Amino acid sequence: xxxxxxxxNPYKLDEIRDALKDxxxxxxxxxxIQGFGRQAGHTxxxxxxxxEVDFVPKVRIEVLVDETLAPTVIxxxxxTARTGSIGDGKIAVLPVEDVIRIRTGERGRDAL
Amino acid sequence: xDTGDTAWMLISSALVLFMTPGLALFYGGMVxxxxxxxxxxxxxxxxxxxxxxxxxxxxxxxxxxxxGGGWIGNLDYWGLRHVSNVIEGDAGAIHGVAVPDTVIMxxxxxxxxxxxxxxxxxxxxxxxxxxxxxxxxxxxIVVYAPMAHWVWSPDGFIFKDIKAVxxxxxxxxxxxxxxxxxAMVFILGPRLGFRREIIRPHSLPLTLLGxxxxxxxxxxxxxxxxxxxxxxxxxxFVVTQIAAxxxxxxxxxxxxxxxGKATTLGFASGAVAGLVAITPASGFVGPGGAVxxxxxxxxxxxxxxxxxxxxxxxxxxDVVAVHLVGGxxxxxxxxxxxxxELNPASKDGLFFGGGVDQLGRQAAAVGIALVYSFVVTYVLxxxxxxxxxxxxxxxxxxxxxxxxxxxxxxYVLAD
Numbered sequence: 001x002x003x004x005x006x007x008x009n010p011y012k013l014d015e016i017r018d019a020l021k022d023x024x025x026x027x028x029x030x031x032x033i034q035g036f037g038r039q040a041g042h043t044x045x046x047x048x049x050x051x052e053v054d055f056v057p058k059v060r061i062e063v064l065v066d067e068t069l070a071p072t073v074i075x076x077x078x079x080t081a082r083t084g085s086i087g088d089g090k091i092a093v094l095p096v097e098d099v100i101r102i103r104t105g106e107r108g109r110d111a112l
Numbered sequence: 113x114d115t116g117d118t119a120w121m122l123i124s125s126a127l128v129l130f131m132t133p134g135l136a137l138f139y140g141g142m143v144x145x146x147x148x149x150x151x152x153x154x155x156x157x158x159x160x161x162x163x164x165x166x167x168x169x170x171x172x173x174x175x176x177x178x179x180g181g182g183w184i185g186n187l188d189y190w191g192l193r194h195v196s197n198v199i200e201g202d203a204g205a206i207h208g209v210a211v212p213d214t215v216i217m218x219x220x221x222x223x224x225x226x227x228x229x230x231x232x233x234x235x236x237x238x239x240x241x242x243x244x245x246x247x248x249x250x251x252x253i254v255v256y257a258p259m260a261h262w263v264w265s266p267d268g269f270i271f272k273d274i275k276a277v278x279x280x281x282x283x284x285x286x287x288x289x290x291x292x293x294x295a296m297v298f299i300l301g302p303r304l305g306f307r308r309e310i311i312r313p314h315s316l317p318l319t320l321l322g323x324x325x326x327x328x329x330x331x332x333x334x335x336x337x338x339x340x341x342x343x344x345x346x347x348x349f350v351v352t353q354i355a356a357x358x359x360x361x362x363x364x365x366x367x368x369x370x371x372g373k374a375t376t377l378g379f380a381s382g383a384v385a386g387l388v389a390i391t392p393a394s395g396f397v398g399p400g401g402a403v404x405x406x407x408x409x410x411x412x413x414x415x416x417x418x419x420x421x422x423x424x425x426x427x428x429x430d431v432v433a434v435h436l437v438g439g440x441x442x443x444x445x446x447x448x449x450x451x452x453e454l455n456p457a458s459k460d461g462l463f464f465g466g467g468v469d470q471l472g473r474q475a476a477a478v479g480i481a482l483v484y485s486f487v488v489t490y491v492l493x494x495x496x497x498x499x500x501x502x503x504x505x506x507x508x509x510x511x512x513x514x515x516x517x518x519x520x521x522x523y524v525l526a527d
Contacts, residue, residue, distance in 0.1 A: 044312065045371050047381060047430060048417045051310045 001096040001109065002070040006061045007035065008081045008089040013059050019080045020063065023072050026112070029062045039087035058089065064099055066109055113199045114210035120341035121215045127332025128222035132159055132229050134325025138380070139233050141318030142429050146512025147237045148314060148522040154244050158229040161245060165252045166221045167192055173257035175206060175220065175265055182269030185261050192217065208266075209339045219336060220264075224256055227285045233429030234293030235502075237311075238303050238509050241517045243500045247492065255292065255488050259284050259481060276477030277450075277458045277470075279348065280337035282392025282443035283481035290436025291485035293427060299493040300502055302426030304509055316376050323380035327356055330387045334394040344455060348394035351402035352387065355394075358403050359386020362410025378414075381434060385413035388438030393446045396458045401449030405442060413438050436482075443478050447471025 008016060013030065020028060034055035041054040065073050074091060082088055101111040136155035140148045162170070169190050176185030189195055195206065197214040204213040228248040235244070262268040263278050270276050270283075278284060305311060313319060334352045338345035363382020364374035389409035390402055397405065416433035420426065427433070447470040450461035460466030496502060503509075508516035515521065 045367075045373065045375060046313060046377055048367075048371070048414070049421075050371075051312065053310060 001099060001112065002065055002067060003094040003096050004061075004063045004065060004070065004073055004077070005092045005094065006063075006077045006081065006089060007033070007037075007058050007091075008061060008077070009083075009087060010057055010059045012081050013061075016061065016077055016080045019076045020073060023076045024069060025063055025065065025073060027064075031060045033058050033060045037087070037090070056087070064096065064112060066112055113212065114340065117209065117340035117342075118211045118215060120345065121211045121219055121336060121339065124332035124336025125215065125219040125222055127329045128219065128226065128336065129159070129329075131222075131326050131329035131333065132156070132226045134322045134329055135226060135229055135232075136322065137318050138322030138326060138384070139236065139319075139429055141315040141320075141322060142233075142313040142377075143236050144311065144512070145314040145522055146514055148318075148514065149518055149520050150241065150513030151232060151236060153241065153518065154232045154235075154239075155229045157241075157245055158225050158248055161249050162225040162228065162252045163221060165249050166224045170224055170252050170257045171195070171217055171220065173253065174224075174260035175217070178261075178265065178267035182262065182265075182267050182272055184258050185265060185267075207339070211339060216339065220260070223281060223285060223333075224252055224260070227256055227281075227289050228252055228292075230285070230289035230431060230435055231293045231296060233431040234297050234427045235300055236303075236428035237513065238300060238503055239296075240501060240504050241513070243496050243502050246500065247496055250492060251292065251489065254492065255288065255485055256284070259288055259484065262480070263477065270477050270480065274473050274476050274480075276443075276473040277396060277446060278392045278443065278477065279395035279446075280334045280391045282388075282439045282446075283477050286388050286391060286435045286439030287443065287478060287481040288439075288485045290432055290434075290439055291482045292489035293431035294425075294436065295486045295489040296493050296502075297425050297427050297432075299490065299497055300426075302424075303428060304506065306426045307421075307424075313377065320376055320380050323384060327383060327387065330356070330391075334391060338395060344395055347398070347454060351394050351397060351399060352390055354399055354402035355386040355390035355406035355409065356383045357386070358406030359383060359389065359410040359413075362407050363414050366411060366414045381430070382410050382414070385409040385434050385438045388435055389413075389442035389445070392439070392443045393449065396446050396450040396455050397461075398449075398451055398454055401445070401451070401461075401463075404449060405445050408441055408445065409438050412441055440478050440482070443474050444471065447474040 035058055036054045044051050044053050099111040136152045140151045143151050172187050172189035173185045176189045179186040195213050195217050197212040206213040207216040228251050262270040263284050335345040335349040360379045360383035364379045367378045368374045386406040386409045389405050413433050416437040448461045448463050450458040451464050452460045459470040
C-alpha cells in the first residue's frame, strides 16, 4: 500500500478529484496549506503598504491506495496538475505499513 | 410633540448605535486573527461603559445649563434628572425641538459611545483591556463631554462666540477621536514587528461587512442630526450618500493608478473617509459640495496614509489618515461649500461668495478641537500608563490578545 501526497495549485483540485475518481480512487483527503518552493512569493497591498509574502496558498491531497493502483494515481495527478509553469507542485510517494478501518476493524487492503 | 420627528429620531438613535458594532467588525477584520476578539470587545465595551458615564454625568456636562463662559455644562441633569419624555407646549425644555428630551439625550449618547471606539484602531493589537476600559470612562467625561458642550450646546463658546458649525461631528467626533488616537500612538509605541513582519488583515469580508454597517448607520448619524424628519434631514441623507460613493470610487481609482490594482480595503476605506468628511458639512452643503468633499476625501485621506510611514508611528488601522485628516478636511470645507440658502446657521462659504469668514471660524474650531483632544488625551494616557500600564506584556502581544486577555478564540479548528 502507498500513501500518495500531492501539493498542487488550488484551482486544479476539482479537475484532479474528477480524474482520480475516474481512475478508481475510492477516497481522498484534502487540506488548505501554505508553503514555498521554487515558485517565488507574491506581493500583497493593504492601504498602500506592500508586503512580500513568501508563502503561497496550495492544496495538499492525500490518497491511500493499493500498490497496483499507485502508478495510475501518480500519473493521473502528474498530468492533470501540470501546466508547465513554475508552482505546479510536487508528488511524494510513501510506503504504508498498515491501514485500519475504524468502524469495522478491517486491516490492510480490505480497509482501503 | 411631533410624532414624525420623534419616530425618526428614535430610529436614528438605533442607527447610530449600530455603527459601533459596524466599526468593531470594520476594525476586527483588519487585525490578525489572534487579536480579533480583543478588537471587538474594545469596541463593544464602549456600548456598556459610555452608556453609564453618559447617563451619570457626561450628558449634563455636555448639555446641562452652562456653568459659565461656554466651557462646560453644570450638574443639574446628572443621572438624567429633569430630562423628560413629556413635552409641555411645542418643544422639549432642554433641546427645544418637537421631540422629547430623552430621545435627543439617547441620540447624543450613541455619538458619545462611538467616538472613543474610533480610537481602538490606533491602539490595536497591543493595549491592555482593563486600562482601555478605564481610559474610555474618563475620556468620555473629560474630553468628549466638554467638546460636545463647546460645539453643540447653544451656550458653548465654539457655537456661540466663534460661530463655527459642525452638523454631525467633524470636530466633536472625528477630529476628537483622531487627535486622541495620535496621542495614544505616541505613548504606546509601535506593535512588535511593525514594518519588519507581515501584519495583514485576517478577514477583509468582516471589514467590508463592517464598512457596510457603518455606511448604513451613518444615515442616522448625519440625517438624524437635523433633529427632525424634514428637508434638512433629506439633504443630509442625500449628500452623505454622494460623498461616500464618490470617495470610495476615487480611492479605488487612486489605487488603480498608483498600484495597478483597486482593492476591497481601499474602496471601504475611501467610503468611510467620505462619510467622515461629509459629517460636519451634511447640513450645510448641497450635492455639488458633496461631490467635491467626497473627491477631496478620496484623494487626500489616501495620500495621508503615508504620514505614519514618514514619521514612523504605528497608527495600526489609520485612524489619523481617515478620521483626523477626514474630519479636518470636512470641517474646513464647510467654509468653502456652505450654502446659507440651504441652512442659515452657517454663513455662505468661499465658493458661494461669503469670502473666508466662515472658513476662518471653521479653522479656529478645528485647531481648538485638535489641540484640546491631543493634549488632554496625552496627559490621561501618561497617567494611566504610570498607574496601570497601557501595553500588554511582550509574550502576551506575541500570543495574541484573544487568548492572553480574554481566554477565547475567534476561530476554533473543530467542535
